[in-house]
Amino acid sequence: MAAPLPAAPAPAQGGGALKIILIILAIVIGLIVLAAGSCAYFVHRAITRTHLNQKNGEVSIDTPFGSLNSTSDPNQAAKDTGVEAYPGATVQKNGAANMNIGKMHTATVTYETDDPPATVADFYRSKLPNANLTSGENGHYSLISGGKDDLTTITIEPENGKTQIAVARVTNTGMSH
Numbered sequence: 001m002a003a004p005l006p007a008a009p010a011p012a013q014g015g016g017a018l019k020i021i022l023i024i025l026a027i028v029i030g031l032i033v034l035a036a037g038s039c040a041y042f043v044h045r046a047i048t049r050t051h052l053n054q055k056n057g058e059v060s061i062d063t064p065f066g067s068l069n070s071t072s073d074p075n076q077a078a079k080d081t082g083v084e085a086y087p088g089a090t091v092q093k094n095g096a097a098n099m100n101i102g103k104m105h106t107a108t109v110t111y112e113t114d115d116p117p118a119t120v121a122d123f124y125r126s127k128l129p130n131a132n133l134t135s136g137e138n139g140h141y142s143l144i145s146g147g148k149d150d151l152t153t154i155t156i157e158p159e160n161g162k163t164q165i166a167v168a169r170v171t172n173t174g175m176s177h
Contacts, residue, residue, distance in 0.1 A: 067100050077109035081169045083152060084127055086120055089113040089165060105173050111165040117141055117156045120163050124154050139163075148172070 051062045061067065077096035078085040085091075095110035113120060117139035124143055125133055131145035131152075141156040149172040156165050 067098075077107075077167075080107035081109055081152070081167045082107075083124075083154065083167050083169065085109075086111055086113055086115070086123055086165055088115070092164075100173070103173050105171045106168070108166070108168045111167070113163050113165065115163055117158055117163050120156045120165055124156070128152070128154075 045064070053061075075085070077091055080096070080098050089111035090113075092110040092112055097106075097108055099106045118141075121133065121135070121141040121143070125131065128143055128145045131143040131154075134142045134144075136142075139156075139158045141154075143152075143154040143156075145152045150169070151171075152167070152169045154165065154167050156163060158164075
């Protein structure tokens, strides 16, 4: 008499876990594609809404996020930073800019003069009597004035036989009064 043949095994039910993994993977890939498409759309809109204007060596860039303006006029640079230009100092090429981003405004200007750094530091110390003055070695000076909503910094340092003056002012234009 022949021995009975063993019963064939029942089909495996492990395919359900594989299906769940594939569904999750498809959802993740779909979300990534959607996020990349949305990002590309917003970048495209920002680029198409950015305007560049150049006139007489001055540049103005307007974007959906803010604006950037440059000037070589020492009077305009001094007005933008709120700090008087050192007498006889000249604005360096590409040395003055304004930027508005959200509620923040930043104005910077770089001047150059033949006067010694100590003389320049004394001038700005008289203009900003409440500023903190730090003097370093070899004629390097820093003045810091203001607070969190209106901060002005001035750095003075010798460079190539001249004195470089960098003035930067950051203001919060969304201040509540």
